[in-house]
Amino acid sequence: MTTTGIVTLRGEAELVRRAGALFDGVRREFLCVAGDLGTWSAAAASGVRRSPAPGLVVRKLYGPGVFVAPGGPELLDRLAAAGAEVRISPAPPAHEAIVVDGRLAVLAAPRSAAGGVRTYSVVQEPGAVAGVRALFETAWETATDLAAYRRRPFPPLGGDDRAVLRSLATGHTDETASRLLGVSLRTYRRRVASLMTALDARSRFQAGLRAREILGDGGLSDV
Structure with a gap:
């Protein structure tokens, strides 16, 4: 054409x-x-x-x-x-x-x-x-x-933060992630919002990509 x-x-x-x-x-x-x-x-x-x-x-x-x-x-x-x-x-x-x-x-x-x-x-x-x-x-x-x-430094992360990052990186829904982590849906979403700010991520997709950079494939195996 x-x-x-x-x-x-x-x-x-x-x-x-x-x-x-x-x-x-x-x-x-x-x-x-x-x-x-x-x-x-x-x-x-x-x-x-x-x-x-x-x-x-x-x-x-x-x-x-x-x-x-x-x-x-x-x-x-x-x-x-x-x-x-x-x-x-x-x-x-x-x-x-x-x-x-x-x-x-x-x-x-x-x-x-x-x-x-x-x-x-x-x-x-x-x-x-x-x-x-x-x-x-x-x-x-x-x-x-x-x-x-x-070279961008990643913010220091605690165990709870890393657990949320693993959920983001594996693409769990909020409901599934909060259940797996044993927290309320509201708490989980609050932690996600906080991590997105810390990672300078404009979307959950971008936060998930940053999570994979931080954790590597080996850091996703226990989710």
């Missing part, structure tokens, strides 16, 4: 086949925001597979979930070693996109709940590309540099 300045492609294989040369032609700037490590696994490879050429800026923005995704920490290490700038957003990004040299943007459609083929919109209309780039810059400015994110 094609509209003025926009081409919609079905599946990443078609994206690479029809737009791969556009990625390979990057000269000045390669911007990418991803919530799923697999979203741009092939299409973005040309922008990160090798060390950036002199003058080429490569920026990758991920949500905090990258730290608990299989292979996520290793990917971050490879990107940093290749010279890419990497930042972590406070919450999973609402949209996934690539911007190349300010002349091309690729937008990934939300994944289908039914598991259908994902579509990608290739945009070359200058005004639309500029808008996508501006949104990326806004998200980039509110994100944390990878090295700084990893």
Whole structure:
């Protein structure tokens, strides 16, 4: 399907086949925001597979979930070693996109709940590309540099706090968690609210991701 300045492609294989040369032609700037490590696994490879050429800026923005995704920490290490700038957003990004040299943007459609083929919109209309780039810059400015994110100290936690964190990390409902911990529902929710503040988490999902960072997989086994 094609509209003025926009081409919609079905599946990443078609994206690479029809737009791969556009990625390979990057000269000045390669911007990418991803919530799923697999979203741009092939299409973005040309922008990160090798060390950036002199003058080429490569920026990758991920949500905090990258730290608990299989292979996520290793990917971050490879990107940093290749010279890419990497930042972590406070919450999973609402949209996934690539911007190349300010002349091309690729937008990934939300994944289908039914598991259908994902579509990608290739945009070359200058005004639309500029808008996508501006949104990326806004998200980039509110994100944390990878090295700084990893250095952030976690607040001191007592045994009760860690028990609540384990419940958050495993995704228990409030009712189930409070019953397992032997506290009232009101008390449990008060503790969750307090921990979210301490962890600087804007949502329970983000608090759960932070909990996994603190506890590690081994810290979840007794819940």
